[in-house]
Amino acid sequence: MTAAEVRTPPAVPARTGSRGPSGVRLAWLHLRSRRVPAGVLALAVCAAALRAALHWHWSFNAGPYSQQIPMIIEAGAAAAIGVTTHGPFGEAERATGRWLPWLRLGAALALTGLAIAALQLGVTGASLNGGILQMARNVIGITGIGLLCSLVTGGLLAWTLPMGYMAFCQYALLEAWRAPWTWPVRPPTDRGAWIAACVVFAVGLLAFALRGARTRLTDDNA
């Protein structure tokens, strides 16, 4: 083998050319490596569960208690988005993937939008207390918490903080707390609650896009 042979770029496999633009393929591979298709399925299940909860009256019809079950399902959707932040390639991917921040940003944004759309589709024709505004605010804010959590715990454990926050908000709901950072218990048009949820989401999204989820899980020794 000569040096010239080594420097010759390997032939491009014939099949790759027929699979559309490389950007689309890159995005698809990124999403698949994060189990995003399964995450989309999880969001659909959340939407169906919300529909079932409203249809069969698993929750109270009015008053603060009526937010309990929807809040749980919204947190579930946010947790599903959170766990899709985990990638299997770790440092190797970070060292080579210059499009990674954009891919992360796009995936998180798309999944959040999809979650809101799916849940809204689930409650179409039913009466969701607080309406789409409150549901969207909850999903946005709790997803932000999940993205922030993924920076600390790793993507696979990014559900822990959203779950804990949701459990805490159940208490805040019964105690009728009014602080903006407990946005799930505030009315749909409350400006402070919207600001708090959006700030958390923006910070979480930005930090996640730039840094990515932690590759080494916090319970690696467990």
Add this chain to the structure above:
Amino acid sequence: MTTATAFPARRPGALAMIRAASLALTGRLMRLEARRNAMLLMLPPVIVLFWFDGYRTAVTLPPFWALRSMTVELYGVLDFAPLTAAAAAWIGTRDRRRRVTELMATVAWPRWTARLASWTATTALAIAVYLVCVAAVYIATARQASWGGPLWWPVAVGVGTVAAACAVGFAAGALLPSRFTAPTVAIVVFALFFATLHPLGASPYSLLSPANGSLGVNLFADIGVFYPYLPDLAIVQLMFLAGLTAVALGALGLPRDRDGRRLRWLAAVVTVAGLAATGTAIGLVGTARLDSHDMVVIPAVHDAASDQPLAYTPACSQGAIPVCVHPAFRAYLPPLTAALAPALAAVAGLPGAPVRVTQQATTFYLNSAGFQTPRIDAVSSGNPPAIGLPLGIDAGSAGNPSQVSSALGQAAPAIMASVVGSGGQLKTPAQMAVAAGLLKAAGVPLLTPAEATAGTGPGNGALALPPGSAIYRAALRFAALPAAVRHAWLLRHLPALRTGHFTLTQLP
């Protein structure tokens, strides 16, 4: 060399040594599992959540053992079960996550045994912390309570719930390992508990949820004070939880791993036993009904001796007409005595005046909407009459003894009726006018019929009289008299008034 010499018979002590070694190995495995367990990371947030939610809620309630025990059961279950179940699911997915499933299949220990050891260590950690949290509430209660003792059935249900949640979560994680398993388990457990927080009227099967305690959603301060706590529901819930745990753990041993046929048979037997226990519990809870003291009765496990009231020596105030309360409510005696003083002073010394006012248990009835509703009217009984007064304090607002201020509105109508009425009933217009006048003078607002229809009941006023009616005007006249004049008039005319020989025009 014969076969006998090649494999000598075991000495009697050898078997014991093997067992001891096996036990030591199991203990070592458990220690390893406990030391390197992800539950350790989940428990601090759970403790914080319990402190915020369960502890703070429980210690703001009045220090009545039954009330606080059942409150801790409810909040403990809601705070612990979903998150510990999710942590157990996370631990269940460990082999798959670390890609050591095949490696683990080659170790000497049966796969089922190793998984049970992992579940046991995980559950033991969660239960230990749960018990510490319950102990914190119980210690605070022991320092404040003036009567009674701790209830252990709610604690047992809480422990059973944590164990079952960990078993279900662990089985889900081990059998369906995925990154979505743990959050899904948390969401499902959360949703199940909150969806079953309904009153009995919704469905008796929702009572299988440990989040329902023993009461549905109505908590009154005197629950378990006058009548013993009924463990019927706790027994059935424990049966259900034990069955659920057995099904989940048995299912772990069913897959075709390299475990022998005997172990798989054992796992199958455990699963079937669990299903039987679960089915029995579901069948039993279908027969549940609420008794008049807001406790759940399940006939098959009910002990009739529990229906007898608890014996106690009441705490009484000094005075012409003493006011007596249950010793657990001793702190409420001074404000209650002060609240009733105007009504009691108006009738003290009159013939037929009540000999005492005694606190009695709150009783409940199902209203037309199917909800348990408390009866908070005072009742007069005996001759000379004694007034029975259910304080009817809602647990949520019972932290402050001044909550009994509405007792005047509850008790005064019965007090006046027992003095002025015929056999405790107001039958003639004159009797109504005098009773209303006495109530007005004692500071009890007179309700209009519209207000009475709107549900403004005892505690806020009494006697639905149309304003401007003859009875109403006579009542206002009587109330306007000086107290000494009223008292003297009653001393002189009370026998005739009771027999119904007085008309409105004869009133002063």
